[in-house]
Amino acid sequence: MPVNRKNCCLSSPEGRGRDGHGLPEEVEEALIACGGVRAMQAHLPDPDRLACLCAVHRACADPVRLKILSLLSTQPLCVCVIKQVIGIADSKLSYHLNVLRKAGLIEGEPQGNWIIYSLTDAGRRCTEGF
Incomplete structure (x- = not known):
């Protein structure tokens, strides 16, 4: 299902969603401290590692x-x-x-x-x- 950007808290440059509220302060501070969304994306496992993890979890299920x-x-x-x-x-x-x-x-x-x-x-x- 596609992400509805209109309702996403990260949809505007100010980090405000449709309701005008930003991220909870602790979440925003942690996100900034780690380098933002792009830095978090860089921490995701590569596709081969994800495939390996999926195989292990399926095998153990x-x-x-x-x-x-x-x-x-x-x-x-x-x-x-x-x-x-x-x-x-x-x-x-x-x-x-x-x-x-x-x-x-x-x-x-x-x-x-x-x-x-x-x-x-x-x-x-x-x-x-x-």
Whole structure:
């Protein structure tokens, strides 16, 4: 939805909205102290970083994936153990592991016929509250 500049407190050069009132004093002082709106825009993460953050948050927004992260926070595990503990079908587990891997939260290391999954540093940071 486009911003209605007529109702925006920053729509006029004086920083006054349609009602004639400016920003609350503390907000205006803080905005000036940080360099204004353009300086705040410069603090926004770049699109690649935002995409990464979105992937991590989407990955952590599912209870099954949180269970997997919780299990892996105790020790690296193979798929068969994760499957048995959670009680999930192979295809669903594969999907969830792929989401977590693409988000950079887990990694799989082949060991013979097995793939052993473990948390990455980012995955460990996400599970610190578990």
